[in-house]
Amino acid sequence: MPKKKSTFFNSVRFRIMAIMIVLGIVPSLVIAKAVIHSYEKRAVSLRISNVRNQCDILCNQLVGVGYLENPSSKVIERQLEVLSNVYSGRILVINHSFKIIKDTYGLDEGKTVIAADVIRCLQGEVTSDYNKKNKYIELTVPIKDPEQQEQQGVMLISISTGEIASSVELLERNGMFFWAIIAVAVVLISYMASRVLVKPFNKITKAIEEITDGYQKEDILVEDYTETELITDAFNKMLNRMKILDESRQEFVSNVSHELKTPMTSMKVLADSLVGQQGVPEELYQEFLQDITMEIDRENKIITDLLSLVKLDKKASDLRVEHLHIDDLLELILKRLRPIADKRNIDLILDCFRPVEADVDEVKFTLAISNLVENGIKYNVDDGWVRVSLDADHKYFYVMVADSGMGIPEESLERIFERFYRVDKSHSREIGGTGLGLSIARSSVLMHHGTLNVSSKEEEGTTFTVRIPLSYIP
Ligand SMILES: Nc1ncnc2c1ncn2[C@@H]1O[C@H](COP(=O)(O)OP(=O)(O)O)[C@@H](O)[C@H]1O
Ligand SMILES: [Mg+2]
CATH class of the missing domain: 3.30.450.20 (PAS domain)
Incomplete structure (x- = not known):
């Protein structure tokens, strides 16, 4: 600038x-x-x-x-x-x-x-x-x-x-003399007065500089004028926001390290126990190595998800918007996921109320919907169903992903979009997931200037609703 x-x-x-x-x-x-x-x-x-x-x-x-x-x-x-x-x-x-x-x-x-x-x-x-x-x-x-x-x-x-x-001349001369004295006095007084008047603003600058040097200090406070109070209030708000951002970034980094370390630790334990024993039976080798492979897959999945998330964190200008047939796109997504659903005999249904064309980034939109449908399958009961429906009005199109699964407890509803959040760590781990899917879905929808909402009832099922504008306005 x-x-x-x-x-x-x-x-x-x-x-x-x-x-x-x-x-x-x-x-x-x-x-x-x-x-x-x-x-x-x-x-x-x-x-x-x-x-x-x-x-x-x-x-x-x-x-x-x-x-x-x-x-x-x-x-x-x-x-x-x-x-x-x-x-x-x-x-x-x-x-x-x-x-x-x-x-x-x-x-x-x-x-x-x-x-x-x-x-x-x-x-x-x-x-x-x-x-x-x-x-x-x-x-x-x-x-x-x-x-x-x-x-x-x-x-x-x-x-x-x-x-x-x-x-008159004499008077004029005397007058000029006194006037000169007054002028000098006025200049001096105005110099000092301006110094005093501006001081609170200098105080703000100093306080901000001190905070810039190190983060430790609390809010700044310069209450001398209404204006300075407004400025410091605004600054404190910004500072708090930065602190929150900083905290969430730190939390993210520590979460990432933790998540990446967990499979590593498991692999290390598995490998160590094989190395430490002599004459291990072949079946045990097979079993442990299979476990190690699973952990590698998991590590891979976490890294893949993280990469998608980082890509979505970039600016909205990275969106590659195309005018697409959304119904065709949904069909394609479901076709890819059907094999997983079939394993547990879960019915994947697509309901299109009307053909919809809209401006979306194919890769990112697919990522969002895939994650929702994947969740619908993963957190479902055997022989259940996942219904994806598409509708539109003059401004938006709506994709609903409903399932007959286990549902989400009310107190978790607000948190499921957080990175790495999983409702029940133990059974989620058993089901296998990174806790990143919904963050990815939400970021992608937000990039399209859309919204992503959820409603759920435990033991009955969950419905995610995506709303995206038909035409993309940068
Ligand atoms: N359709 C759903 N039914 C029940 N619970 C769900 C559903 N979708 C998400 N969840 C809960 O929200 C958590 C976060 O989802 P997500 O971000 O996709 O992570 P994960 O990798 O665990 O799937 C999941 O661990 C699960 O507990
Ligand atoms: Mg998921």
């Missing part, structure tokens, strides 16, 4: 860190910007209202001394100078015919201005304009007689906002 490269960037830790950093750093930056902006706005509007107040007072004095008609008052002039110095700005006094009467810079006196703000102010509007880029505020203040309420002129003031700009 191609292994996905695990880098820090696709780890949960990285994601936790990224989220915390974004959530911690971005909002603090936005807030800092907003605070500085509102400070700037407030400073500018404060400055404007201050200047406007002072100018209002001055304008009243202008009107009082009739400065617009006769700009000769030294006092007024002095005040204009002071005001423009205080705010480091320029003040223009303009009469209602747009003529500049006074310019504190002394540059444009006598000239005419036709600026939009001035016109709007003469119409009674007050205007102010903050030019951030060139760092100045321009505002207009109407000059009018407080009693007659008549517009006599305009005072146009432009003042520098250089110091507001420099305090």
